[in-house]
Amino acid sequence: MSSPIVVQVVVDKPLAQGFDYLWDKSALGLDPEVGHIVEVPFGPATLVGMVIKVSAHSDFDIEKLKPVTQLAPLPPMDPAALRLMNFASQYYIHGLGETIIPTIPQMWKKSSDWEKILAKINPAEAKKTKKKKVEEPVRSEGYIGESQLNEAQEEALKQLRASSTQKEFKASLLQGQTGSGKTAVFLNWLKTVLGDENSQALILVPEINLTPQLERRVRAYFPDKKMVVLHSGISEKKRGIAWYEAVTGKAQIILGTRLAALTPLPNLRAIVVDEEHDPSYKQQDGIRYSARDLAVWRAHDLKIPILLSSATPSLETWMAAKSGRYQYLRLDQRAQGAGLPRVHLINTRDPQNQFSPGDLDKPATKISLSKPLVGAINRSLQEKKQSLVLINRRGYAPVLSCGACSWLSKCQQCSSYMVMHKAGALGRKPVLSCHHCGLVKPIPSHCPDCGNADLKTLGQGTQKLEDSIEEVWPGARVLRVDTDSSRKSKGAEELFQEIHDGNVDIVVGTQMIAKGHDYQNIGLVAVLDADSRLFSQDFRAAERLFAQLVQVAGRAGRASKDGEESGDIYIETQFPEAAVFQYLLRHDVDGFLSHIASERDEAKLPPFSYQGLVHAEAKSLDKAIGFLSSLKGRLRGQGLITQGLRVYDPVPKSMLRVAGIERAQLVVESDDRRQLQDALEAIDRELRDSSQGRISKVDRIRWLIERDPISI
Secondary structure (H helix, E strand, C coil), X not given: CCCCCEEEEEECCCCCCCEEEECCHHHHCCCCCCCCEEEEEECCEEEEEEEEEEECXXXXXXXXXXXXXXXXXXXXXXXXXXXXXXXXXHHXXXXXXXXXXXXXXXXXXXXXXXXXXXXXXXXXXXXXXXXXXXXXCCCCXXXXXXXXXXXXXXXXXXXXXXXXCCCCCEEEEEEECCCCCHHHHHHHHHHHHCCCCCCEEEEECCCHHHHHHHHHHHHHHCCCCCEEEECCCCCHHHHHHHHHHHHCCCCCEEXXXXXXXXXXXXXEEEEEEECCCCHHHECCCCCCCEHHHHHHHHHHHHCCEEEEEECCCCHHHHHHHHCCCCEEEEECCCCCECCCCEEEEEECCCHHHCCCCCCCCCCCCCCCCXXXXXXXXXXXXXXXXXXXXXXXXXXXXXXXXXXXXXXXXXXXCCCCECEEECCCCCCCCCEEECCCCCCEEECCCCCCCCCCCCEEEECCCHHHHHHHHHHHCCCCCEEEECHHHHHCCCCHHHHHHHHHCCCCCEEEECHHHCCCCCCCCEEEEEECCHHHHCCCCCCCHHHHHHHHHHHHHCCXXXXXXXXXXXXXXXXXXXXXXXXXHHHHHCCCHHHHHHHHHHHHHHHCCCCCCEEEEEEEEECCHHHHHHHHHHHHHHXXXXXXXXXXXXXXXXXXXXXXXXXXXXEEEEEEEECCHHXXXXXXXXXHHHHHHCEECCEECCCCCEEEEEECCCCC
């Protein structure tokens, strides 16, 4: 009698271990391999899992083991992808199953459909092939061939090509002014990489909204290459097919947001991380990984080149380039020779910058914009240039208030205010909405506390600003771009196309409009309420604000040629003397990064130290704080808090309550990366011993360990 085949399978549960199952070769038709995706019985239900070990023995009674019920029609995950998953699981202190399984598209997790899936994919493939024959490859206006590159771009391309011929890990930072042609450099470089028919390249972008524009450009460079797009905004079927084509090596170019960073790619030869500084690369639920950091680890593991591209690199990446760990490539001029936009700081504390009753040029309708900004928009309209007005607050007004008793529209479930949205944004009538828990309520007709019917809005969001701009400039074509407007019939791509086509005079929007878009006729960029992001408990706030201002400033004057005017950026602030604005005035990215590097070094904050967070969520704050205090006490009692490891007292989170749950955190910090890793692993073991999954047995506290948090 032949010995049984035992496989260890991990599933998407907050458990550290895998589970043993029997493999019936005659029923499943194949020998098992590590990396096979399977369906297994788990309790009363069945779950999709992955085989991580094959053996002839089990620590449990063979008779009691249940059999694997089904095998997915997929090749086993390649060994390099499994190494990546193992590293992510260990580094980010997360179970292997709950690291791997969420990366598989939903379509492949419905085991009842496995038999039909390949039939679905093959007709889709056939249709695409037919279509391809009819269509002639077209080169769009986004195509810039090697012969059109300027001297700096040619030099960067040459160095990248040299690094990719050596079959070894090489990380490069491509730092260039906005509009300097970074995309043209890396797409020409990828032409060399993709010369081999079997090779694959991964291009990561931070936001879904950037994908369509870059997708068109990539298709212009590679009309004959198979490209797939992976992000959460596409249908499950589309994503499932795209993932299958990437995993089987059929697709040569994989373009996607952070979730694409964990896609198995058997023939990966190069990685590009565009806008590498962007916080969107950090996952904020489940396994809290950084897609950029995992991409660097993956390139190192595979011994392939990786390019990190940004106008405002993160401090970590910039310091790695400065120290020589990364190759440092620079593009210090705009691609077509145009100058950078002129920066104007408007001090909103100065009465001269506000309209007074006697001003002849005062708009007939009340508007919350400053005097210099209104004048600048007038000039931009006369010159037939588009204006971009950025305010980082969607909705109509941040708060509804009662002047009689000071009632404010607080969310009952969160420690935040409900934002007023006008009719049409989230429903047919105006509503109050919480941007944290999603609660939506009708606008009260009178104050719930005192009955006063005269309720007023405080502050302004994109909707209110859009209304007042339409009143002041009734002849102008105004377009609002935020997640509310892009959720309606016109998706984000159509809204951006309206701007590109010149059908808009004034664009009002949130940070969605600031990133990476290659607008051709923007003459003026205005930033309102920049100070709201200047002062924060988060030590990275100034770095993020600076990056956003450089990015949004870079939307102006992009199509200008040599000697032409290059646009203006106006920033309304009460603190024009702040370092962020002063370095921006000089377009001095390196100066600003040096400035914050010295501040962080003095305070021993990342990247001069390493941090982890233990999150705790409970029905009451006292229980969450008590749980973390008890943990700190146990760590001290076991001698785990040693020289160089700092464990701070637990504190409430800055957003204390979300959806009725109170939240606290414990910061663990060390000057040594390895020491922090050991401490977090010890904390994980300590908490798992007294928990079911990731919920404590006493008081039912939900906990999570986060490595390298980007906001505290």
